Amino acid sequence: MRAQKVFPAGVTRATIERDPHPIYIRSGEGAYVTDIDGKRYLDLNNNFTTLIHGHCFAPVSDAVLRQVREGSCFANPTPHEIALAELLVERICAAERIRFVNTGTEAVMFAIKAARTFTGKPAIARFVGAYHGAYDWAEMGQNGRVGHPGNGSAASPGYGGQPQAVADDVILLDFNDGETTEDLIISNAGRLAAILVDPMPSRAGLLAPKPGFLARLSRLAAEHGILVIADEVLNLRQGYSGASPRYGLCPDLVTAGKIIGGGLPIGAICGRQDVMSVFGSSDGATRLSQGGTFSANPLSMVAGLAAMQSLQATDFQRLEALGDDLRHRLAQVARKHGARFCVNGAASLFRIHARADIPTRYADAVETAQQGEISRSLVRHFREHGILLPMGAAACLSTPMGHQEIDLIVSVFDDFLDEHPEWQEAASQ
Template sequence: MTMWPDPSSNSAQIYQRALGVLPGGISRLQTWNEPFPFYAKSGSGVHVTDEDGTVRVDFVNNFASLIHGHAHPVIVEAVCEAVKNGTCFALPTRVEVELAEILCERFATFEKVRYCNTGTEAVMLALKAARAYTDRPKIAKFEGAYHGMYDFAEVSLDSSPANWGNDPRSVPYARGTPRGVLEDVVVLPFNETEASERIIREHADQLAGILIDLCPSYMGFAPMSPQYVDMLHRVTKEIGAVLIADEVISIRLGYGGGQGRFGLEPDLTVAAKLIGGGFPVACVAGREKVMSVFDHSKGKPLSPSSGTFTANPIGLTAGVSAMRLLTQENFDRLEVLGERAREGIARTFDNSGFPGQVTGIGSMFQIHMTQRDICNHRSAYQSSEEAGAIRLLQRRMLERGFIISNRGHGFLSTPMNEDHVDALADATSDALREMVQ
């Protein structure tokens, strides 16, 4: 039997067909692997089996979505039962109330919840809500922070030394981004409290909201400092801007999400990924006074929101099961495992002599092929050599039966144990030794 990336593998054959019908042969940038993707056939617990029959331990877990790994039996059973009763209705269902109640019980700042399907969509709704609430046009976000594909949220995602400026400039990510979008996005330097406050105040009367991530994944999950959190609380209150926490990933940092852990009190929160138990479920949630922009009960809402598949009962059923499985005990276990994974990988860098490091928090890590301190977009910005080295490490890890992202990210799942994270560290050690040679 041939295996990926053999040109006669099943994956190679599927890819040839894909090239005929999908741009570049793929549907999401993150699934790309050189020289072509390997195709998932099935997943169970910590494992994914590809179309060539190769089994690997999955440390990507659909980019932090699958906190319970693949095909958790409780979630599968609940979904199979739900499917029998119909998959979507132009009517509300009881389960939309059930999941919202669970979320509001866990997050101190959630008073009302509005669903949608993806993190991108939820970020868009949150930014529109902030504009509607304040009747102001601008939003602020961090240089280099990823928030999905909404034009406004993409600004300065990959600004480079050639265009990022001294104070961060609004740099388009996609060609054709309208100038108006760039003019209405204020870009902040992550964790630089004084500079950020100065920039925010320059736009104070125009600023609808500040969109933040407490530990941006593109910056090695560098944690936001307590001073920065304080500044955000103080300044948003003073200028009347809406503080929006993007917890699409950081929600996995604890029972009350990243905000519980960092003491952040946002007006609005964007949640997605794990809240759908492996299905596309996302939401904006927060203070009643801001969330009232979605309320239709007194006439046309200030920010109308709808969607054919919004609050889809199958996804919500999976979400309810996933959230119920996500106990404090599970968070505690994941915390310890995450620490063990990072310590193990850090030791491999010490032992191999390869100049690199691992960063992360809770159940998340990122491997970097540099030793400089990773604390913001500019320090996380990879040279082409570093980007090439991390892709090579990823390839060596795949060959050893471990899936990490092509930027070196990993996200643990509850079916993992010490053996899985120790094996990951051993494989990293082997891979680095081979690369040094």
């Protein structure tokens, strides 16, 4: 009741799950959170994949406490931003230069602006169903027109009052449809500044790219003077160097966020030196202004550095092995029950779909009303058994998790299929 008196609809983020009401959290430790009523949950959300080390990770907490005693923010730069940038440049192959911002939305927004400034062209292409934050051009088409992706026409406005001019400069593409994608890019090449792509679109269903699809996209863009922006705000957690290298994508710009802030607000635009020079060059010329009161604030910088220094190649390998085991065992459980469920994902990410076959296109991943009911029932079952499973989004593992947590997840899914045999046939409809 208190929240409803001060927030529209009682929440201050559209992403808060209300089924039937939000769960208010008191604290978190490791892989678990505790709500204000004292109930403990295994957290498979981790603030939308941000907390790769889980909650209250000691190196991050210690770094933040040390820094807050020395100052939370300044108008001047600090050495901490250089240290985190150096680490990211060393790891992300496309990152020759970096600019820090406060959110993933800002990172995508400025990456698009940089591409326009560098190429002198206004339009972008993006994939239907993918999520890239709240910048008008980036969010156009994120809910898509199922069955009509990339039909050659501009996207439709995403909300009432959104200018048609925004839609006119966004070309919708269908992820994994190589032929149509190529046709649309070639026919619009003269006005395309960039192709915005999540290497594994999470909101669109955690779609795995077909072999060669992203490499083909990179070649096509290079041939036509179009920049590729890889949105790895979420998917950077797929490996030591991120997601693009494992799928053959060669981006000109990479947007990062979430795990690089250690649980504090952050975003980053990373990219080729010549493209990034639009933000400023050695001769002092600036073609694109970018600032922010809290950009590169020392608390986010020290938290991010501590988190990333604690993520070595072996840590990513261990998380991926846990993820592989979990996805395999969940699929085994579904087969054991003859249930029409599938599991997809990569590295530390996974998603359970109430359908028989793993989706490869956004249109395949969009739930029917009945599948949505099944998914809500699954999320409720997990919550009742002490696990927070995101609804309609990627679930994730964190470094504090081990085989005990994997066993628990599998067991709860097994229990769900035992208790709800009626969903098994319905999921196939």
